[in-house]
Amino acid sequence: MPDHAGRAPLRADAVRNRANILRAARTLIAARGEQAGMDEIAREAGVAVGTLYRHFPTKADLVGAIVAEMIERVFSALDAAVARVEAGGGALAAITDLLREISEAAGTDRAVKEALVNRADGTHPYAELDQRARDGLARLVAAAHAEGTLRDDVTTEDLVLILATLPGDELPEPARRRWLRLALRGVTREDLPD
Structure with missing residues (x-):
């Protein structure tokens, strides 16, 4: 059939x-x-x-199939973060957990890093998926603004930028954790626990 x-x-x-x-x-x-x-x-x-x-x-077709799988991996983490917030969890904690999870994945899998970098500008065949990701991130940002944990000027695009610039395996794991902590410190109103 x-x-x-x-x-x-x-x-x-x-x-x-x-x-x-x-x-x-x-x-x-x-x-x-x-x-x-x-x-x-x-x-x-x-x-x-x-x-x-x-x-x-073409190699682009093969890489595209792998990247599509990685995008779904990122979406799973994003959907879980949004679900936690909608169930009454803290938005900043959900954003922090999401970024940590994706950072860890990008540090061990170059396809995750390439999926994030190559999709940061929204000008590729996966634009519909990007909109889905931006919608989920926008819900997290709005919830974090409502709880007063994100700086007033932080936008969804700021989180997209953080995701697109996450270090990959070029940095050792402790340095990636430090990078993420510094990035989060720049967008939040409160000090994050270690």
């Missing part, structure tokens, strides 16, 4: 190959960023390069 785009469904071996390609690409891109080569990814996946290109005609 064709899918919604009119394509025939993938055979079981094709589904398996695609999953292996994505797993290998995630592993290599997490470790080396977009510098990982297609031949290397195919070898790691245990498939021929032609098989890789049948699933992902």
Whole structure:
């Protein structure tokens, strides 16, 4: 039965190959960023390069699939933060936890960092997803303003900027934590606990 785009469904071996390609690409891109080569990814996946290109005609297509997964990871954290605030939790605590979680992910997975950096300006094919992220961040910012914990001039775009500039694995984990603490100190009205 064709899918919604009119394509025939993938055979079981094709589904398996695609999953292996994505797993290998995630592993290599997490470790080396977009510098990982297609031949290397195919070898790691245990498939021929032609098989890789049948699933992902360009490296941009493959990276886009990985980045889309990373975007969903970020959205999961964002949705959880918004849900905590809507359930009566503190907005500043939710923002802090969200930024810490994403910072930790960016420090161990270059694809997360690249997803954040490459989407900061909203001028890419994922603009609809960016709007969803900005809407969630706007709800957190509004709640934090209502509780009086964010500086009056802090906007949603300020949080987008903090996310886009989070350090990745170029800094050791203690330095990433310090960077985040300094960034949060710049937007909040109160001192944050360690």
